[in-house]
Amino acid sequence: MNLITCRPKRPASGCLPFIASVCLAISLWGCSFPARANVYPTNLRLNGGTTNATLAYGGAAAIGYLLNEPATAGVAVHIKSGATTIRTLTLAGGGPGTARGTNSVTWNGRDNASNTVPAGAYTIHVTTAANGHGDWTQISNDLDPGRYVYEPRGIAVNQNSNSLYYGRVFVGNATNGPNYLFDPGDMVGIQKLNADGSYADEGGFSDGGWPWAGDYFSPWKIEVSADDYVYVNDWTGNGIVLRFDQTLSPASQLVVLRDDNWPNSGTANLSGPFITGTGANTKVWMADINVSPGGVGIRRWSVNGSGIVETNDLGATIVQNGGGSHLNVYPYDVAVDRSNRIYTIQFRVNSGDVSYRVLRFPAYNESGTAQTNADWRIGTADDSMRGAFGVAVNPVGSYLAVAFRGAGTSPNRVGCSVKVFSTDDGSLVTTQTPAANHDHTDVAWDNVGNLYVLDNFASVWRVYSPPGSNAATTIAPMTVQVAPPPAPPTLTAPGYSAGQFQFTLNGQANVTYVIEASTNLSDWSPVTTNTSASAIRPIAVSAPNVRSYYRAKLAP
Numbered sequence: 001m002n003l004i005t006c007r008p009k010r011p012a013s014g015c016l017p018f019i020a021s022v023c024l025a026i027s028l029w030g031c032s033f034p035a036r037a038n039v040y041p042t043n044l045r046l047n048g049g050t051t052n053a054t055l056a057y058g059g060a061a062a063i064g065y066l067l068n069e070p071a072t073a074g075v076a077v078h079i080k081s082g083a084t085t086i087r088t089l090t091l092a093g094g095g096p097g098t099a100r101g102t103n104s105v106t107w108n109g110r111d112n113a114s115n116t117v118p119a120g121a122y123t124i125h126v127t128t129a130a131n132g133h134g135d136w137t138q139i140s141n142d143l144d145p146g147r148y149v150y151e152p153r154g155i156a157v158n159q160n161s162n163s164l165y166y167g168r169v170f171v172g173n174a175t176n177g178p179n180y181l182f183d184p185g186d187m188v189g190i191q192k193l194n195a196d197g198s199y200a201d202e203g204g205f206s207d208g209g210w211p212w213a214g215d216y217f218s219p220w221k222i223e224v225s226a227d228d229y230v231y232v233n234d235w236t237g238n239g240i241v242l243r244f245d246q247t248l249s250p251a252s253q254l255v256v257l258r259d260d261n262w263p264n265s266g267t268a269n270l271s272g273p274f275i276t277g278t279g280a281n282t283k284v285w286m287a288d289i290n291v292s293p294g295g296v297g298i299r300r301w302s303v304n305g306s307g308i309v310e311t312n313d314l315g316a317t318i319v320q321n322g323g324g325s326h327l328n329v330y331p332y333d334v335a336v337d338r339s340n341r342i343y344t345i346q347f348r349v350n351s352g353d354v355s356y357r358v359l360r361f362p363a364y365n366e367s368g369t370a371q372t373n374a375d376w377r378i379g380t381a382d383d384s385m386r387g388a389f390g391v392a393v394n395p396v397g398s399y400l401a402v403a404f405r406g407a408g409t410s411p412n413r414v415g416c417s418v419k420v421f422s423t424d425d426g427s428l429v430t431t432q433t434p435a436a437n438h439d440h441t442d443v444a445w446d447n448v449g450n451l452y453v454l455d456n457f458a459s460v461w462r463v464y465s466p467p468g469s470n471a472a473t474t475i476a477p478m479t480v481q482v483a484p485p486p487a488p489p490t491l492t493a494p495g496y497s498a499g500q501f502q503f504t505l506n507g508q509a510n511v512t513y514v515i516e517a518s519t520n521l522s523d524w525s526p527v528t529t530n531t532s533a534s535a536i537r538p539i540a541v542s543a544p545n546v547r548s549y550y551r552a553k554l555a556p
Helices: none
Strands: 004-007 041-046 061-067 074-081 084-091 101-107 120-133 152-157 169-173 189-193 222-224 230-234 240-244 254-257 270-276 283-288 298-302 316-319 333-336 342-345 358-361 376-378 388-393 399-404 417-422 428-432 440-445 451-455 460-465 468-475 480-482 490-497 500-506 511-518 525-532 536-542 548-554
Touching: 041 120, 041 468, 061 120, 074 101, 084 101, 152 230, 152 451, 152 460, 169 222, 222 270, 230 270, 254 283, 270 333, 283 333, 316 342, 333 388, 342 388, 358 399, 399 451, 417 440, 417 451, 490 548, 500 548, 511 536, 525 536
Parallel strands: 152 222, 152 440, 388 440
Antiparallel strands: 004 548, 041 061, 061 101, 074 084, 074 120, 120 468, 120 480, 152 169, 169 189, 222 230, 230 240, 240 254, 270 283, 283 298, 298 316, 333 342, 342 358, 358 376, 388 399, 399 417, 399 440, 417 428, 440 451, 451 460, 490 500, 500 536, 511 525, 511 548
């Protein structure tokens, strides 16, 4: 311990710095997820921002997150150093920090023993839990402004847990609504929404700079790749596929699949897409709705290092339609699970039609020979499965959802519903919104197992939670680094003049210091406070009549 000491009229040297300043930086990335859940945290923010942050010693960090539904079983925010949890902030269900929408909790930079954490890198994990529901349950509110979409055709959810945009929902509208000049839900293009149905921070709508036809087919189906790209089909163009970033900025627009890639002399009519892989390993899957023998079934293309399909690359048929294939008419949409098993649907509207509505084919073996034999196939002559319109498999490959548009016209449309099937054998798990006239146009899943549904009749998108209690943990994608305390202040150059004991304080700029004095190195009393924009500052105090010691410390 260094001190500066003052004897009457005869200064002596020495100093004691006593200051502490810790800079906090918090590192947050990734997400773990269970096989089944409904509540989960997204939009993690640190002090309202999406970038790495540094906190002054003694400061506090505001940790923000968004919940897609209430965390009825509570929230736990874990601050970790490596694999070790050094602080847990626990929030009881029903209390602050557990509500649907945006929440925030403050960490004071201390561990569970109330000690200031040492220098180092820290990660923040937000775990949410819910008591769950007894059956598949709608957890969205149709009246939320962001739920409205005039003519919804495609829906997709960002499942990339390492992304700042994790949980973002994209919904395409294919016809101008009555208020298309100012209501995002009426504009032709794509809505960008958070998991709770609120609009994205940068705005809730974009057309990506593309001239969508707005004719019911443009924009069409939407998919989000594992590396954060949004793929959209312009079906009016017979199957043009575009790629955008997560904000759908016009500058990011890329035409991935074009007319020079269409097989059968450009006559293919390609619905989809589905995307597998990332980077130069990305593959684009499409369904040709041309009837056999002219259709090419399910087709697949590879992209190059620039993110597009090579010029005049016509792709390869992965599942054949017609010619003895169980896909006997044509596919209308396609999905692939993590085991590379292939799911497709056939759009059949006539009562008693014997064609299969839903089929699963085994993983393609890259032999060059198209698949023809389905593992399982369901729906022959089943009038509850009319107008199959969209298909999606959940992240763990256990459930397959199919949107059925039905048959006929309102008010006499029938066979409308969304059905969930087991991927093991095609057995029915649940049927949602089987109301007459409610034509459903697409389905999607988020990363924790919630089902997303487009109801064209009601002009809304809905979310359904599977039954059972649940929990999910998200690790935020920013970094917090706790820096070592700065160098302590030093007291130098003692002197005496005109009854004043004088010395120089060497510290930090724009910091307030309290100068304390003691005659016994045990009992200290403040004698002056100094604030300056300069790191080096002269200090003068009344010279004492007894031997004294001085030190400087940060003001509270």
